Amino acid sequence: MTRPGEAAWLRRYDPQAFPPFAVTVDLAILTVRDGSLQALLVRRDEHPFRGWWALPGGHLHHGAESADAAARRELVEETGIDSTAEGLHLEQLATYSDPQRDPRIGAGLQVVSIGYVALAPGLPEPVAGTDAAEAAWWPVDALTESLAFDHARILVDAVERVRAKVEYSTVATSFLTEPFSLTELREVYRAVWGVAPDPANFRRKVLATAGFVRPAELVGSPTTVGGRPPELYRRGDAVLITPPLARPATGPAAPGP
């Protein structure tokens, strides 16, 4: 494309003409462990909010990467999760830009953060990141307070996004390692929603949705302690579920007023 006069204009352009913004990414990394939805938090060892629990994240590398790339990089750095690992789902959530969200506004720096949601299969104990900061899985129902910056808000938005998204998409499979049983998949829904779908109807819905799952070749090792061993499946190609899986009426995940 030709843009007349732009090359000359660019040579005279002064990037200092704009006051400084900093751009960060923050990741709500979610998994299902022990039957509950949990988020990975790290304890900050730098100001601001030194000593507080926070979402993993960091600054964009200026001129070198997009927010997507930065999110992938942070995911690896902070958790050791390979960004191409099986089942991993990473998507942009929203951008948080309130001037008061970061105290560094007091020093003249406005920090804008691009929030991401990552879904990963249940992992063992958290791997401390390269920053050697403390890291731990926290059940999301146990906290909506006391996080650094506006991270509590970001986390709530992330959880709400996931609760809605498993209704009309197949992302729930991202929480499982292949191969998996339909009961395990149903347990994911129980953890995310706080209430489990009917086993029979759930099975029919999943199997009737082309591309939700596909049968695994070999019958799995009989790791179950007793009872009939389950048929095993792998993730399919489909992304959307139409019509959506209906969330059961009332559950402990949505306490009344």
Added chain:
Amino acid sequence: MTRPGEAAWLRRYDPQAFPPFAVTVDLAILTVRDGSLQALLVRRDEHPFRGWWALPGGHLHHGAESADAAARRELVEETGIDSTAEGLHLEQLATYSDPQRDPRIGAGLQVVSIGYVALAPGLPEPVAGTDAAEAAWWPVDALTESLAFDHARILVDAVERVRAKVEYSTVATSFLTEPFSLTELREVYRAVWGVAPDPANFRRKVLATAGFVRPAELVGSPTTVGGRPPELYRRGDAVLITPPLARPATGPAAPGP
């Protein structure tokens, strides 16, 4: 909240330690005019992309406003639309941060843009903004190319968001001025989807969804040229449609592979 040592730390903080980012908002302002979905574009009279058609937008006022506030401000400045006007719907879409998306990266400035979607009732001819730049409504089907920056991509994302969102939410009413008939509402769906729902079933679905619309008190002026005058409605309180309105199978809006 107490954050020990942070006040002293902040006094010594150097905001110049980070390379400069600029943060902008870009608005996909959509309306339904002449039976088609149209977007408001402005012709840029400044570098970069001088003379190109672009989405309305601009820089965040540093230290003074969030992206939401900036989007509302730009909406007023560029279009004269009051951000509290009836029916107006404004929501964040996504954030675009590829280093190459803005040529000013060549001068050392990385520009990150937060995209917004605005839905507004059909408006008369576009009001030139305070920048006196040329402005016009363009049918969205007529262009996915030749826009400044990555605005074609943002616009495509915005249209896709709206096409999906009218299925499970009541935002379609944002395209209409009150009071409106159900036929007018159905015409919105035709414009957005490219295919119209069945009139009878559409009527039943809308009226069966509590809070989608509510009856208007007075019967409207008989502006129709002939035929039975329609019953008129206003927007209701509901936001979500469960289960969703199904988009008819095949239509010109979704060409096959």
Added chain:
DNA sequence: ACAAAAGTGTTAATAGTACACCCATGA
């Protein structure tokens, strides 16, 4: 044989689709 977990059947209710038909109005 029994317990436990997986998987299947059945039925009533609900919701959606397609299309025919009736109603109210202006010219």
Added chain:
DNA sequence: TCATGGGTGTACTATTAACACTTTTGT
């Protein structure tokens, strides 16, 4: 009274929710 668009009825089909029931395994 006729053309025009608004609004209703209806038969048929597909989907869902709820729950009872059968199958397969380990001990």
